[in-house]
Amino acid sequence: MTDHGSPLFAALRADCRPDWEAYTRHRFVSALGDGSLPRSCYLHYLRQDYLFLIHFARAWSLAAAKADRIGDIRRAAATVHGLVDDEMKLHVETCAAEGIDRETLLATEEGSATLAYTRFVIDAGFSGDLLDLLAALMPCSLGYGEIGAALARDHAETTPYADWIATYGSEGYQSLCRDAAAFFESVAARRIGPDFRDSPRWPDLVATFRTACRLEAYFWEAGLAIGNTRAAA
Template sequence: MTFSETLLEEGEHVWEAQKAHPFVRELAAGTLDEAAFEHWVKQDYRYLLDYARLFAIAGTKARDEETMTHLLGVAHQVLDHEMGLHREFAADYGISRAELESVEKAPTCVAYTNFLLRTAYEGSIAEIAAALYPCMQGYYDVASHMADLADEGHRYTPFIEMYTSEEFREATEWCRAFVDRCGERYPGEHDAMREAFLTSAKLEYRFWEMAYTLEGWGL
């Protein structure tokens, strides 16, 4: 069993909780409240800025040229492509780019991005690999689950298509292989990698909950 498979086995309960979450089930059915999806778009836009930073910092810690090149390339792709798709989603709901950029992070978004950036600055390359993995693998698996649940096309179909695309599948496979390489090269880091992976996975679940409940600061 590869190390990424070991991590996924340990996080299986989190994956199942994500797939069962009402945000996921209702999005798949096309019945999700627009306000919840708008909240997700806004918060995920802010999240992606820091996710891109995570890849960029990881690139500076990579010891081989190929990995460094790929990680920095992913940072650029997130900023150039994925955030562009979020701006398109937002435009469909009348949300401008300026509004996206000025959105205040909800508590869960703060917790998740702060965890990722702390791991990026203070952790090893192996910890970073484990911390970034749940987002990639989680979105691919959850979106694939949504595709299985969806009976027909609806307003949220582009979301499902984005995260089940061949391009995203290939990005997820690279990320999984990156985790496996780190697991092989740094066996002494396994406990730290496991903790980073499970923390990110749990925060992925909380992100769906944040969007569904329109979480804010209440102030």
């Protein structure tokens, strides 16, 4: 585990440990690593995650709109660029190789897990301030970094999901995680000070972070359930 240089993130992860581990150590993740994940589950996940990333980019764009410093606007904009121009390539290229073109990806119906998670994050941004929004965003951004690094370290490159592991375990993605964590840390320092656990906002930040972790695990679970159902049909 790494805190990506953010004591704030480390504290939230510690206070939400059961939900964090249910997400980052989910059986979907284990199956990605050892290659046992059914292809139908993976493709269902990629199609839903493509839609998720569109909304995630919207949420990071909202972070730029809520930011009051040029450096923060630049950080949020860089994340949007990374999502739209880099991360989503994995989804487009993998699905294209399976005969699923970009138009079909965009026409995919959002599943309930996708709807629940993306709307939760967007609502956190519209109903709260920048810090509330970042607390909802960090479990995805930093959790994928933790998962990618662990799988890249512990699993062979021969797994059929090596491209996914290479994307999230890469130094490029880990650098994005460090930048996002620094952004989170700096915003919190200005909004609630260095003694974040003493802030009256701490319980709400923990609740937001925990809910995002739970929705991440739900997202994995939906991929397993629907993918397996389609494989059996």
